[in-house]
Amino acid sequence: MPWNTAGQYRRRVPLIETRALQKRYDNAVTALADLTVTIEPGVVGLVGVNGAGKSTLIKLALGLLEPTGGSIRVLDLDPVRDAEKVRARVGYMPEHDCLPPDMIAAEFVTHMARISGLPAAMARDRASETLRHVGLYEERYRRIGGYSTGMKQRVKLAQALVHDPELLLLDEPTNGLDPAGRRAMLDLVHRIGTEFGISVVVCSHLLGEIERICTSLVAIDAGRLLRSATLDSMTQVRDLVVVEVDEDVNKLAAALTATGLDVRRHEDRALLVQADSDAVYDTIRDTVADLDLALHRVERQRHQVADLFRDLPRTEEETRVVNATA
């Protein structure tokens, strides 16, 4: 199998790099205002409310649209000038249904592989293999029109994967799916990233939903960058422990600080202690015992990634889905 199974993303060049990127449509709508961002290899969530400019960015990355200002590079290529190379190395799963209902899935995916330049026999093999990877092997000879929404989404994913790209661009892959279908699709996307080493940029207006499968997040709003960060950096900074004692909270703060911990006052009788490792819990327990204090509460306060992106406008649907999957 040509796929890299080492769990390493294949190239270290940025997936997408934009400088003051602008896209103004003919109707005078400015979809991207002044976007400067570097998206590194991994499974990257591109989040923003509907209309934020996510699909426009993806279409610019594919060379389907041209910028009206600034620049964009994909895998260090110019998507317009090097369109053919970009298409060979990038797979695209569009947001809306674009599948021919009268074709059978195996034929359609084979056809897409042929368009990508694979010879007939190889295209057939790759189509079967890819349909197996997305969980449609048994059903591959059925008409697409008879498929459920979840199966159609998988066919869209398969056609994006069939030519073994280095980068997958997925536009709202969970659209139209119920919570179980959403989870299954996201698990699949995660596996593609981790097992095959294919980088993925996955667009979603549901931050709470994609944060669990991503190595980094890029949030855009009204065509501008809101925030870009790796999940690691977020969770490291945000792992805090609340320690509450019945009395002598200042004494405890001083003693914990003396052990080298980062300690802050929190509420009346509680402290917030930064926890970089599990050993912090032992230090807290031992210090409280040494001071002979009555420990009231020790509680990990792992902040949701959403807290760090709280300036990202939320939708009602997001709140509902986050609650349903919690």
Ligand SMILES: Nc1ncnc2c1ncn2[C@@H]1O[C@H](COP(=O)(O)OP(=O)(O)OP(=O)(O)O)[C@@H](O)[C@H]1O
């Ligand atoms: N072809 C077009 N012509 C004119 N305006 C457009 C076109 N495509 C998108 N827009 C507008 O550009 C803005 C950004 O749209 P875009 O589709 O990129 O956002 P999005 O974040 O992907 O949202 P969605 O998930 O709803 O597609 C919106 O105001 C949208 O109405």
